[in-house]
Amino acid sequence: MAGFKLGICQMPVTDNKGTNLATAREMLLGAARAGCVVAVLPEMFNCPYSHKYFHQFAEMAPDGETIGMLADTAKEAGITIIGGSIPERDGEHVYNASFIFGPDGRLLGRHRKVHLFDVELEALAFRESDTLTPGEDIEPIQTPETTFGIAICYDIRFPELVRTLTLKGALVVVVPAAFNMITGPAHWELLLRARAVDNQVYTVGAAPARDPGASYVAYGHSLAADPWGRIIARTDEKPGLLIADIDLEFLSKVRTELPVLKHRRTDLF
Amino acid sequence: MAGFKLGICQMPVTDNKGTNLATAREMLLGAARAGCVVAVLPEMFNCPYSHKYFHQFAEMAPDGETIGMLADTAKEAGITIIGGSIPERDGEHVYNASFIFGPDGRLLGRHRKVHLFDVELEALAFRESDTLTPGEDIEPIQTPETTFGIAICYDIRFPELVRTLTLKGALVVVVPAAFNMITGPAHWELLLRARAVDNQVYTVGAAPARDPGASYVAYGHSLAADPWGRIIARTDEKPGLLIADIDLEFLSKVRTELPVLKHRRTDLF
Numbered sequence A, B: 001m002a003g004f005k006l007g008i009c010q011m012p013v014t015d016n017k018g019t020n021l022a023t024a025r026e027m028l029l030g031a032a033r034a035g036c037v038v039a040v041l042p043e044m045f046n047c048p049y050s051h052k053y054f055h056q057f058a059e060m061a062p063d064g065e066t067i068g069m070l071a072d073t074a075k076e077a078g079i080t081i082i083g084g085s086i087p088e089r090d091g092e093h094v095y096n097a098s099f100i101f102g103p104d105g106r107l108l109g110r111h112r113k114v115h116l117f118d119v120e121l122e123a124l125a126f127r128e129s130d131t132l133t134p135g136e137d138i139e140p141i142q143t144p145e146t147t148f149g150i151a152i153c154y155d156i157r158f159p160e161l162v163r164t165l166t167l168k169g170a171l172v173v174v175v176p177a178a179f180n181m182i183t184g185p186a187h188w189e190l191l192l193r194a195r196a197v198d199n200q201v202y203t204v205g206a207a208p209a210r211d212p213g214a215s216y217v218a219y220g221h222s223l224a225a226d227p228w229g230r231i232i233a234r235t236d237e238k239p240g241l242l243i244a245d246i247d248l249e250f251l252s253k254v255r256t257e258l259p260v261l262k263h264r265r266t267d268l269f
Helices: A017-033 A051-057 A065-077 A153-157 A159-167 A183-199 A248-257 B017-033 B051-057 B065-077 B153-157 B159-167 B183-199 B248-257
Strands: A003-010 A038-040 A080-082 A086-090 A093-101 A107-112 A118-121 A124-127 A147-150 A172-176 A202-206 A223-225 A231-234 A240-247 B003-010 B038-040 B080-082 B086-090 B093-101 B107-112 B118-121 B124-127 B147-150 B172-176 B202-206 B223-225 B231-234 B240-247
Touching: A003 A017, A003 A202, A017 A038, A017 A065, A017 A240, A051 A086, A065 A080, A065 A093, A093 A147, A118 B248, A147 A159, A153 A159, A153 A172, A153 A183, A159 A172, A159 A183, A159 B159, A172 A183, A183 A202, A183 A223, A183 A231, A183 B183, A202 A240, A223 A240, A231 A240, A240 A248, A248 B118, B003 B017, B003 B202, B017 B038, B017 B065, B017 B240, B051 B086, B051 B093, B065 B080, B065 B093, B093 B147, B147 B159, B153 B159, B153 B172, B153 B183, B159 B172, B159 B183, B172 B183, B183 B202, B183 B223, B183 B231, B202 B240, B223 B240, B231 B240, B240 B248
Parallel strands: A003 A038, A038 A080, A147 A172, A172 A202, B003 B038, B038 B080, B147 B172, B172 B202
Antiparallel strands: A003 A240, A080 A093, A086 A093, A093 A107, A118 A124, A202 A223, A223 A231, B003 B240, B080 B093, B086 B093, B093 B107, B118 B124, B202 B223, B223 B231
């Protein structure tokens, strides 16, 4: 497919799972009605970004309520859904995981966040590893539209991860994320644009809408960047659907004109 | 050393080598008078960025006229000089090479550009490999002030190169470069900021001043970014000395608070 419309659902996340699922479903259906063939949700879209909820809201694949809603909605709307992320239970472990469904409702793949957010900024400390387990795989996911790579939030800080996805064929890298009020203004746009330019891919950052009353306040500002690093869609902190036009012919043109992926000195790295 | 002043000499480059050397020398001495203990020159500061001059202006190390001027000026001013780049002859080959001198005039190291600029943009085509040979080493260079990494122009497009320099100890990555009027506005600031954030290093981009009459028109806009990705010094396209304050304590603080270099999943890349 030479191009397609992708919808980013910048949704509010509450501490009520049912409300979150209803909001997500409504926004996904709205994206389909707006002509999107792919729709993307933010990180932890069914659960507040807080240790006290991760285990409580976690679901086993493939039978969880959230996973079921995503599969049903994909089939009903006839679109590909990149399900942001949710807490996924697997035995004793809980992962920060993204589930991807095709327009027939079939599960096409999963990415478990591989880099956990353990930081001690002056104004904000968080240790995901207190409650979450890191993933062990970096694999792109094939959909009817293209090859997607998924990088969840802190994952995007690691150029090696997006490079690995790119070398394995990803053309659009989706980043469900909840950057905060410190790292968001400083780095969110920069990192998404830089990964796009370095790898000559589209990057899509999907954030939750901002809730100033939450214990962890998300930056919002979902955006998409093209392979030349231009921002092709952006929004502010409020809830809403953002639409990006993905043009895979433009991607090929950039790779032909400035062939950085062919110029890598793999003999020296 | 916890911090030091670094001067970026955004100099005009002409087709007269003697003029270029005199300009460079004057700006380096000016940087020393302004309190800089390190001064940086742009890419191909002694030679127009054009195939017809690279071989003609090339010099053998360590006896060339340009290399001699840099050594003498470093000693006279008592500063470290990162000599941008010049065409360096070695047998039949000509490299795009940077020579680094300590305050005693001693040669401390050399970086030969490892990624040659071979591109075919709609508005600009260039094939450095028609006349130049790529370098074969990625090694940081120790000076009295800190550990520097050097990436020459197109080198900065490769995250692996700056990562390699960082993992080998570089804390300040200097980028002598001549981005052009297409790639400059699109990517120059983005790449320098992103490499700084990804690697939690200072990045220093040293460009020649713009000459609108040249066959290859440089963007100018020398700048420096700190390890949090903030631009700490920037200029426009005109000739001038730009001073950046390098604060290695701040660098350590960033690395402690957001320890991305420790979080890399080297088991997966």
